[in-house]
Amino acid sequence: MEKNEQKSPESSKKQAGEAEGESPMEMGMGMMKKMMARMGPGGDGPMGGKMGEEEGPEEGRPSPPMGRMMEMCEKMLSSMDRTTSLAAFATPELQEMFREWMESLEAKALGILENQPETDSRSLASALGVGEESAIHIAARLALGKKAVLLLRASGTVPEK
Numbered sequence: 001m002e003k004n005e006q007k008s009p010e011s012s013k014k015q016a017g018e019a020e021g022e023s024p025m026e027m028g029m030g031m032m033k034k035m036m037a038r039m040g041p042g043g044d045g046p047m048g049g050k051m052g053e054e055e056g057p058e059e060g061r062p063s064p065p066m067g068r069m070m071e072m073c074e075k076m077l078s079s080m081d082r083t084t085s086l087a088a089f090a091t092p093e094l095q096e097m098f099r100e101w102m103e104s105l106e107a108k109a110l111g112i113l114e115n116q117p118e119t120d121s122r123s124l125a126s127a128l129g130v131g132e133e134s135a136i137h138i139a140a141r142l143a144l145g146k147k148a149v150l151l152l153r154a155s156g157t158v159p160e161k
Contacts, residue, residue, distance in 0.1 A: 028073070029073075029077065102141075105128055105138055106141060106147070109124060109128060109135075109139065109142060109148075110142065110147060121135050121139065124138075
């Protein structure tokens with residue numbers, strides 16, 4: 001393409017790997033392949049000096065760097081694909097129901113914290129009827145919304161109940 005030629009929006013999208021009908025997974029794999037082709041074995045990228053130096057499963061033989069990179073990219077793209085799928089199937093009605101449910105859990109958590117200001121994540125989870133990770137997420141949302149303050153301690157210093 002000459003310097004003075006204008007790119008159409010369609011050609012720009014296709015160059016960026018956003019062909020019509022292409023899934024996020026396919027788009028990501030295309031981008032990853034382009035990136036890996038630019039890096040080459042031991043290329044100039046940030047990992048260039050490290051690529052090919054690691055020992056593989058057989059002692060003394062280098063592990064294939066491309067295999068490790070492909071595995072990492074596959075995991076990342078799989079996670080993105082799963083998230084996209086969940087978001088795509090959530091109807092506005094379901095999204096609204098989830099938002100309302102989260103608001104009710106946050107209100108319930110605030111009530112618990114008002115009665116027991118120093119509540120640990122396990123106790124909060126039990127009182128809310130959710131897992132500990134979910135209780136931590138709710139507490140973090142309350143803190144980000146300036147509705148609560150989080151106090152943290154190293155896990156070895158928390159007394160067992």
